[in-house]
Amino acid sequence: xAWDTERTKGLLLEAATSEFCARGLAGARIDRIAAEAGxxxxxxYQYFGNKNALFDAVIVxxxxxxxxxxxxxxNGPEAMADYAGRLFDHHQTDATAPRLLFWEGLERxxxxxxxxxxxxNCASKVNSTIAALPGISREDAxxxxxxxxxxxxxxxxxxxxxxxxxxxxxxxAERRRAAVVRTVYLAAAALAAEAKAPAATA
Amino acid sequence: xAWDTERTKGLLLEAATSEFCARGLAGARIDRIAAEAGxxxxxxYQYFGNKNALFDAVIVxxxxxxxxxxxxxxNGPEAMADYAGRLFDHHQTDATAPRLLFWEGLERxxxxxxxxxxxxNCASKVNSTIAALPGISREDAxxxxxxxxxxxxxxxxxxxxxxxxxxxxxxxAERRRAAVVRTVYLAAAALAAEAKAPAATA
DNA sequence: GCAGTTTCCAACTAAGTAGTTGTAATTGTT
DNA sequence: AACAATTACAACTACTTAGTTGGAAACTGC
Numbered sequence: 001x002a003w004d005t006e007r008t009k010g011l012l013l014e015a016a017t018s019e020f021c022a023r024g025l026a027g028a029r030i031d032r033i034a035a036e037a038g039x040x041x042x043x044x045y046q047y048f049g050n051k052n053a054l055f056d057a058v059i060v061x062x063x064x065x066x067x068x069x070x071x072x073x074x075n076g077p078e079a080m081a082d083y084a085g086r087l088f089d090h091h092q093t094d095a096t097a098p099r100l101l102f103w104e105g106l107e108r109x110x111x112x113x114x115x116x117x118x119x120x121n122c123a124s125k126v127n128s129t130i131a132a133l134p135g136i137s138r139e140d141a142x143x144x145x146x147x148x149x150x151x152x153x154x155x156x157x158x159x160x161x162x163x164x165x166x167x168x169x170x171x172x173a174e175r176r177r178a179a180v181v182r183t184v185y186l187a188a189a190a191l192a193a194e195a196k197a198p199a200a201t202a
Numbered sequence: 203x204a205w206d207t208e209r210t211k212g213l214l215l216e217a218a219t220s221e222f223c224a225r226g227l228a229g230a231r232i233d234r235i236a237a238e239a240g241x242x243x244x245x246x247y248q249y250f251g252n253k254n255a256l257f258d259a260v261i262v263x264x265x266x267x268x269x270x271x272x273x274x275x276x277n278g279p280e281a282m283a284d285y286a287g288r289l290f291d292h293h294q295t296d297a298t299a300p301r302l303l304f305w306e307g308l309e310r311x312x313x314x315x316x317x318x319x320x321x322x323n324c325a326s327k328v329n330s331t332i333a334a335l336p337g338i339s340r341e342d343a344x345x346x347x348x349x350x351x352x353x354x355x356x357x358x359x360x361x362x363x364x365x366x367x368x369x370x371x372x373x374x375a376e377r378r379r380a381a382v383v384r385t386v387y388l389a390a391a392a393l394a395a396e397a398k399a400p401a402a403t404a
Numbered sequence: 405g406c407a408g409t410t411t412c413c414a415a416c417t418a419a420g421t422a423g424t425t426g427t428a429a430t431t432g433t434t
Numbered sequence: 435a436a437c438a439a440t441t442a443c444a445a446c447t448a449c450t451t452a453g454t455t456g457g458a459a460a461c462t463g464c
Contacts, residue, residue, distance in 0.1 A: 003430065003441050024308060027228030030422060040443045045423065102304050105360040106226060112362040122366045142368030143381040149363065150356035151349065158307040160314040161351065164324045166344030179345040179389075186388040187381075205411045205460065232452060242413045247453065410461070421450065430441070 009047050011037040016044075017058045021096045024103040025055050059104055060114035066090075066097045067121040072128035077188035079132040080144065084184035087152040088177050098153035133188060135195030147187055151180045211249050213239040218246075219260045223298045226305040227257050261306055262316035268292075268299045269323040274330035279390035281334040282346065286386040289354040290379050300355035335390060337397030349389055353382045 015037035019028045030051055034041035048054040070090050072083045091098050104112070112118070122145075129141035136144075155162075155176060162172050169175075217239035221230045232253055236243035250256040272292050274285045293300050306314070314320070324347075331343035338346075357364075357378060364374050371377075 005441075008441085024226065024228060026226060027309065029420090031420090041422090042424080042443070043441080046441085051422070099308060102308060102359060105362065106301060106304060106308070107229065110361050110365070112366070118366060126367065139368050139371070139377060140381075143378060145367050146363050146378065147353065147381060147385055149367075150360075151352050154352035154356050157304060158352075159312050160307065161348050163312070164314070164320060165328065165347050165351075166341050169341070175341060176345060176348065179342075179349060182392065183349055183385060183389045186392055187385045190384065190388055207411075210411085231450090233450090243452090244413065244454080245411085248411085253452065406464085408462085408464105410459105412459075413457095415455085417452105417454075419451080419453100421448100423447085423449105425444105425446075427444095428442085431439085433437080433439100434435100 008037075008039055008043060012039055012044055012047065012054075013057060013061060015039075016054050017062055017096060017100075020055055020058050020103065021062075021099045025052070025107045028055075056113040059100055060117065062097055062100050064114065064117050064121055067125060072125065072132060075132050077133070077185050077192055080129065080148070080188035081181045081185035084148045084152060085177060085181045087148065088155065088180050091152055091156050092173060092177075095156035098156050101149075101153055102157050133192045133195060136191050137195075140191050140195075144184075144187055144191060148184055151183065155180070210239075210241055210245060214241055214246055214249065214256075215259060215263060218256050219264055219298060219302075222257055222260050222305065223264075223301045227253070227309045230257075258315040261302055262319065264299055264302050266316065266319050266323055269327060274327065274334060277334050279335070279387050279394055282331065282350070282390035283383045283387035286350045286354060287379060287383045289350065290357065290382050293354055293358050294375060294379075297358035300358050303351075303355055304359050335394045335397060338393050339397075342393050342397075346386075346389055346393060350386055353385065357382070 012033065015033045016028075018036065019033045023029075028051070030041050030044060033054075034044060044051075044054055048057055070083070070087050073079060074082060122142075125145055126138060126141045129145060130136055130138065133141070133144075162168050162176060166172060166175070214235065217235045218230075220238065221235045225231075230253070232243050232246060235256075236246060246253075246256055250259055272285070272289050275281060276284060324344075327347055328340060328343045331347060332338055332340065335343070335346075364370050364378060368374060368377070
């Protein structure tokens, strides 16, 4: 049998993503990751170093690529609302990224890994936002993105909130989606309007 | 020395709150909780049962009381914006509740504990929202509250997002607060307006 | 002050846990 | 084919963990 190092690495990273996503850094088990990947756990230490470094690799791989998977397209507040809707849908079908993001925030705090790549990705999103809402400040663009991420990513991580607050009817997900999209539209429209008439708040 | 059961329980609950808040259910250590409380860990099992049940007790104690600590006061969209601002400030000085909320969401999913009490608290908040925005539907009120909670609670749990998205200047917290308050105001105002002219979207 | 109960703790147990090691199989190179 | 390097794994180690136990100290009612 031929050794396929890249395939083994990929299997481990995939299994680790699933395990860390479900249980976080402290709750994840190296043995479980190795078993799920069908690989001996010693390979983890050869390829990734240790549990923390494997978590790093998972975070960087999962969060960096997400930025490209759901792009900001079009112009005006509608474009930002549409982006929020697509991000919401994406997280609804695959909660990996939001869960990893919150695991990282809770377990790592401000100790963020893979900074250069992620800062570049965020800057790219900020620039897309500025392009969609001409005249908006860089800080307002960042704030709008934080708002979008907060709304879209919190939903799958706090699944109980829907039932607790809104009763959890059959079409809850759609209603929540509509609320997020509308909220983002309103916030983006206000920033766009302010950018055209800056005297109002100065 | 006189035994003070309630005090011992309180010390354990306080230490457990701090430990679970910082490290979550999987990351928390029974030994650390007992040591921080200055109490033998065997007491935990006598008073609370086991680690999971202690986590339950912490969650219920911390999240249920929060609802009363930051009330919804006044009328109109301004009242909801003001509520969001006070909730944001509260979480900024003490991130216990948001962190526990997200730990619970990540580690427990929809398996929520203390349901009756928490549902009552949420229903009370929904009623306050309906009182502040007359004519609004119960579901829209719940959605607005989810929006507020998402925005206010995500901020302290994702401390790195500010730096990543908005550069993290000196007055970042204040700017983020202003963005949250304004977003909530816009969302609440839109719902209030719709409640007065329901034909627009029907 | 004395039996019965409760609070408390040091020490213990059984089951994981991350990380390592020794060794065999595979591969590329000469 | 002989060699060194790489990939792989079963077994192992040192340590941590949640949960338990046996008995001492303090309280209660009499």
